[in-house]
Amino acid sequence: QKEVEQNSGPLSVPEGAIASLNCTYSDRVSQSFFWYRQYSGKSPELIMSIYSNGDKEDGRFTAQLNKASQYVSLLIRDSQPSDSATYLCAARDSGGGADGLTFGKGTHLIIQP
């Protein structure tokens, strides 16, 4: 059974610093990876997707994927207090028609002003 592992935190980062969030997955079939941000009491919001090994940048966010090590990470540059949230890592298979996401438990990120 596929598992996605994240450190639950909390991870505390000073404002303006780089926040680094990590995720590992157990199933080599997983092909696509997603990072969601979830504020307390709200639903998950898609912020990044990555499908190929290497880095993918979008504004202050950089997703990194290493399929050989089964490792995904999210870097947030110039962290702002509004980045304080739980970050969910998710993996998706690309085989067959079923493509529901398997989520980790999330990492609680706190940006200290």
Added chain:
Amino acid sequence: EAGVAQSPRYKIIEKRQSVAFWCNPISGHATLYWYQQILGQGPKLLIQFQNNGVVDDSQLPKDRFSAERLKGVDSTLKIQPAKLEDSAVYLCASSRNWGNTGQYFGPGTRLTVT
């Protein structure tokens, strides 16, 4: 473009009662998912529809949960009878197509079973 709509937003029921949730996906999105999120956990997939057909319901507790997506648009998820452990947020998500496209979540329905 309007996002995924869900109702009700909150529901409190007693155990052994039944409850139904409704979801309207983003216009044009063929794939619809229902997830269950228990407090402190990530969402867990319950069922996936492609148009009006079920693609994956392997994690749906079929003895008490049922779901349908008539006409390939709106969907309902029903629980009958509810148990205390069903207390969770029920999230509906949609995506344009199967494959490497993002899934977008609705606001969720928070269910409390007493």
